[in-house]
Amino acid sequence: MFPRSAAPRGRPANSNGLYPPLSAPRYYEYNHQTWTGVDSFYTHGPERLPPYEWKPSSTTTVGPPRMPAVTNSRKRQNEQYSPHAVKRQRIDFPPHPSTGPPCIRAHPPPHLPPPCRSAQAVAESSTSSLSVGGGFANRSYSSSHFQVRPQVPAVPESHNTLQAYAKDKLSAQMVELFEACQQQPSDLERKEMCRTRLQQEIQRIFATARLYLTGSSMSGLGCRSSDADLCLVIRGNKRPDPIRVLSHLQKHFRTLSYVGKVQLIRAKVPILRFTEKDSDLEFDLNINNTVGIRNTFLLKSYACADLRIRPMILVIKKWAKHHQINDASKGTLSSYTLVLMVLHYLQTLKDPVLPSLQRDYPEYFNPFMDIDVVPERSELAPPYISRNQSFLGELLVGFLRYYARDFRWDKQVISVREARALPKTNSQEWRNKYICVEEPFERNNVARAVHEKIKFNTIKAQFAESFRILRDRKDLNSILPVQSIINRESFRR
Numbered sequence: 001m002f003p004r005s006a007a008p009r010g011r012p013a014n015s016n017g018l019y020p021p022l023s024a025p026r027y028y029e030y031n032h033q034t035w036t037g038v039d040s041f042y043t044h045g046p047e048r049l050p051p052y053e054w055k056p057s058s059t060t061t062v063g064p065p066r067m068p069a070v071t072n073s074r075k076r077q078n079e080q081y082s083p084h085a086v087k088r089q090r091i092d093f094p095p096h097p098s099t100g101p102p103c104i105r106a107h108p109p110p111h112l113p114p115p116c117r118s119a120q121a122v123a124e125s126s127t128s129s130l131s132v133g134g135g136f137a138n139r140s141y142s143s144s145h146f147q148v149r150p151q152v153p154a155v156p157e158s159h160n161t162l163q164a165y166a167k168d169k170l171s172a173q174m175v176e177l178f179e180a181c182q183q184q185p186s187d188l189e190r191k192e193m194c195r196t197r198l199q200q201e202i203q204r205i206f207a208t209a210r211l212y213l214t215g216s217s218m219s220g221l222g223c224r225s226s227d228a229d230l231c232l233v234i235r236g237n238k239r240p241d242p243i244r245v246l247s248h249l250q251k252h253f254r255t256l257s258y259v260g261k262v263q264l265i266r267a268k269v270p271i272l273r274f275t276e277k278d279s280d281l282e283f284d285l286n287i288n289n290t291v292g293i294r295n296t297f298l299l300k301s302y303a304c305a306d307l308r309i310r311p312m313i314l315v316i317k318k319w320a321k322h323h324q325i326n327d328a329s330k331g332t333l334s335s336y337t338l339v340l341m342v343l344h345y346l347q348t349l350k351d352p353v354l355p356s357l358q359r360d361y362p363e364y365f366n367p368f369m370d371i372d373v374v375p376e377r378s379e380l381a382p383p384y385i386s387r388n389q390s391f392l393g394e395l396l397v398g399f400l401r402y403y404a405r406d407f408r409w410d411k412q413v414i415s416v417r418e419a420r421a422l423p424k425t426n427s428q429e430w431r432n433k434y435i436c437v438e439e440p441f442e443r444n445n446v447a448r449a450v451h452e453k454i455k456f457n458t459i460k461a462q463f464a465e466s467f468r469i470l471r472d473r474k475d476l477n478s479i480l481p482v483q484s485i486i487n488r489e490s491f492r493r
Contacts, residue, residue: 162307170393173476177318178311180486183222191217191228194276194283197258198230205252206245208235211285212371214292219299221313221339224489227282231289233371242287246272249285291441293371295336297378298440301357301365302343305384308353308392313342315396319480323462328449332459337437337447340416344437345399347419351388353395356419357381358440367441393474400467409435409460416440435459 166175191213199211215229216222232249234240246264249272253259260277264270272285286292303309320326320338328334333341346353358365361381369377390398407414412421413436422438424430434456435447450456466479476482 162311165308165389165392168391168393168474170396170470170474170476171391173482174311174315174392174396177476177480177482177486178314181223181225181314181318181489182310183217183220183224183226187222187224187226188217190276190281194228194258194281195230201252201256202232202249205248206232206234206236209233212293214296216335218296220303220310221299223314223317227284229292230283230285231292232285232287233290234288240287242270245287246270246285290371291439294365294367294369294374294441295439297374298357298365299339301378301381302354305355305357306346306353306386308395309343309346311392312346312395312399313339315476315480316342316399318485319466322480322485323466325459325462331449331452331455333435333447334449337435340437340440340446341403341414342399343416344414344419344421345402346395347416348402348421349388349398351386352419353386353388353390354419355384356417358417359419397467397470397474400463400470404460404464404467409456412436413438417443 162175166172195211195213199209202209202211210233212231212233213228214231216226217228232245234245243264243266250262250264253262253272253274258277260275262272262274264272269286269289273282274285275282303313317326317335317338320333324330325332326335326338328337343354347356364377364381366377407421411424413424413430415422415438417438417440424436429443429445430436433445433448433451434453435450436445437447438444439446450459469478470476
């Protein structure tokens with residue numbers, strides 16, 4: 001789902017330009033907060049990380065979708081603290097499938113302000129939690145001053161549920177599709193259990209490695225049939241060769257009783273693809289693609305910002321897949337690109353549904369932040385309440401219209417980071433590209449897979465045709481076989 005990892009880019013010397021020249025790559029020393037190179041994980045000697053112990057609680061339903069509740073848990077006493085201890089995170093699932101994504105909660109370090117709570121979260125109370133790790137360790141992070149912004153007004157009571165945005169037929173169909181297809185707690189639990197077992201196996205070979213569950217599974221934007229993305233972060237005295245590491249793991253995984261169909265894919269970003277044996281759950285494992293971890297929690301924060309985000313994205317991904325324009329390997333749009341396109345549209349409305357989280361809260365989405373505090377840092381962004389209370393169906397028709405008629409493909413770059421369309425420059429990144437979608441952290445083009453004019457024309461034509469049909473009929477079935485997709489999704493899991 002995520003583009004290849006590259007050097008994280010520092011603040012440009014010339015901050016006035018839209019696409020200023022980037023400084024030379026710098027390596028970040030993972031444990032000592034010093035700049036020595038690109039997303040490096042160098043340490044002063046080997047460090048054995050204990051295997052993560054996954055302990056689910058007895059119940060899995062919890063409360064509010066948006067912001068983490070202020071915890072009453074106490075930090076470890078100094079004499080009990082270990083720098084190698086794994087901090088368990090809480091992935092909270094809403095009590096009703098339409099109320100929001102799983103919110104990943106972590107207790108903030110003592111030097112950080114407590115997470116803010118939305119008015120909705122304050123009005124409701126959590127009931128229980130499911131403890132899962134996702135591969136994040138307990139590591140310290142020396143940060144600069146963090147500003148806590150004031151609370152925003154409470155959202156009207158009538159819009160505290162997804163059904164409030166589904167008063168018309170089209171919107172109700174979108175909610176029906178979303179509720180039938182969205183990832184369930186049991187789906188995430190299953191992926192996390194497999195991740196935990198694999199991490200224990202991998203640490204027999206690479207003692208300092210840690211395995212992270214990333215992508216739509218963790219961002220809350222997945223469906224029941226979504227595959228799982230894994231990022232293996234290996235710390236050592238030199239950067240590992242991905243092909244060599246994956247080849248080694250390929251041999252080892254073939255000896256595991258619960259892993260099947262192991263395949264090494266030598267792409268621009270090499271991955272090891274495999275399945276959970278006796279099921280159709282597929283995993284893609286990459287090496288040190290840490291931007292995928294940062295993106296996961298940026299998108300999770302957007303998913304938590306408004307109840308309409310997840311249904312919008314799920315329906316649009318199903319639409320794109322049905323019309324065969326959602327496959328980067330075949331020269332069309334990746335799921336990640338589609339998500340950024342949806343967020344951009346919602347940011348650029350006259351009354352925006354979403355802000356730019358990176359622009360408004362840069363301290364919580366710092367690209368140089370220690371990987372292990374990315375989840376808890378993303379939880380600290382205050383809630384955003386939009387004045388735009390459009391129904392889901394209105395937003396879907398508007399999305400199709402925007403890319404069919406309003407957006408200038410030849411002159412504009414989609415930027416979620418800036419919450420606006422940037423003018424296309426003549427730089428190598430954007431020159432002669434049919435579709436330009438800026439990666440929020442690395443600022444490269446995540447739509448570069450669309451490199452053939454015939455594929456680009458197909459994508460544009462599908463936006464135009466679907467907009468015309470949906471505008472006239474106001475029926476989701478006119479552009480998407482809703483019941484067939486629901487049946488297929490239910491069958492797969």
